[in-house]
Amino acid sequence: MIAPFAPLQSSDSPPTDDTLLTNFTANSPDLGWYVVNDNVMGGRSEGDFRKEEGQLHFTGRTNTNGGGFSSIRTKALQLDLSDYTGVRVTVRGDGRRYTWRLATDARWRGREISYWADFDTKADALSTVEIPFSRFVPRFRGTQLDGPALDAGNITGMGLMIYDDQDGPFDLSLANVAAYSEKPPFMLSNYQWKKRVLVLSAPASTDKQLREQQEVVALSREDFSNRDMALVTLLDNSVSTAGNRKLTADEVTTARVASGIVQGSFALRLIGKDGSVKLASDTPTSMAEIYSLIDSMPMRQLEKFDRR
Template identity: 40%
Template sequence: MNTNAGSGYTLVDFSVTSPAPEWYAVNDGVMGGESRGGPEIVDGQLVFSGQISLENNGGFSSVKSSGHEFDVSAFHTLRLRVKGDGRSYQLRLYTDARYGHSPIAYTAEFPTLAGEWTESVIVISQLSPRFRGRALSGPPLDVEHVEAIGLLLGDKRAGEFELRVEWIRAE
C-alpha cells in the first residue's frame, strides 16, 4: 500500500479491479427498527442505498468494510468522491477500540448535493468517537490501525436514499 504522504494514499477505489474490502450492511433492525439499506458495487462505484424508516425507534442505515487494515498516520485529511441525494452522511473509521464489547466509531459528517459529484474533505483529527450515536470523550483514534471504514445515514428523515462513492483517499 502507498503510504507516501506526498502523493496521498487511496484507501478504496471502486473503479479498479485491485483487491478491495468487502462491504456489508448494519441497519437499525439490530435495535428493532425497520430501515433497510446496503452496499452494491455498480459501474466502479459503491452504491449505498435503501430506505430510512422511523418506525420502532428506527432511523439509520449503514455499511461497513471488512478484510483490510489501513494506516493513515502520515496523513491529515480524508477525501471522498461522492454523488448524493442532498442529505448529510457520516464517514466512520473503526479500530480495535471498544465501549464494553462493541466497536467505537470515529465519525464526521459530510454533505452531499442532489445528483452532483462532489469531493468532501474530512480532517482526520476532527473525527470524534461515538457509540450508538452518543459522543464519547475517548479514546483517541489509533491512526496506525484502522480496521474498517463505514458510511452511515442517520438524519431521522424517513424516505429513500442513495449515496454513490467512487473512491476514498487519505492525503
C-alpha cells in the same frame, strides 16, 4: 495503489501524494463491504449497495420509527494512516447528510466503539469531500463519548452511514476513498541547513533572460546536484515551482520578500544553507561563477572533506 490489506508504514517525512485506499473499478481489491441496518436493534430502515460503472451505489430508505439508520462497512482492515491528515471521499449525493465511519481497536468499558464524522452532499452533483481525522468523534451505539481520540495509525475498518434523523429514500454513489495530507506552506527557510537554493524570478516563463539561465542550469545537472542545490522559479504570470511542487501566489510573494526580489523583471539569488543570500544578480550568471562561489564557502569545503 497501495493495497489497504497491508499496513501503510509511517515515514520520517509526510507523503507528498495522497494515497488511494479503494475505488470500485475492476482492478480494485474487494474490501468485503457488507450491510448493517437498524434492524439489528429492531428498526425499520432498509439499505443495500451494488457495484456498477466503477462506483458503489448505496441506496435504501430510512425510517426514524426505530434506529433510523442504514450503513455499509468494510471487513477488517489494517491501515496506518498516521502520516495523513484525513480521508477524502468522492461522491454523488442526494442532498442528505451522511456519516463516514472509522473503526480502531479502541474500547469503552470493554466494548467496541467507532468514530464518526458527518458530511453533507449536493443533490445529483459529484463532489469531493475532505474529512480531517480531527473531526471524527468517538461513539458507542450512536452516543457520543468523551474519548479516546481517534488513533489514525490503527484503522481496522471503514464504513458509510446515513443517520440524519430523516425519513425517506436515500441514494449515494461512492467513487473512491483516499487518505490525504496537507502540505505546510512553502517557504525558502524549509531548505535551511539542507540545500543551497538558486532562485530565479521573471515576469513569465517566456522571459529571455530566464530561459538563458535555465539552459545553463540544465547543462550542469550533475554539478548542480553534487552541491546540494535546489531550484526555485518564481513567475509573475505563469506557474511558479520549487522543484516539482507548484507554488501558490502567496507562497511566491513570501519567497520574493525573503530573497529581496521585486516582481517585474529577471532576478537571480543564490541562498546558502545558512539561509543568507550569497549572490544577487539582475542578469543571467554563468554556472561556473556560481559553483566557484559555492566551492569557496567553508561549509562546502567541509562537505567535500567529509565525502572523501
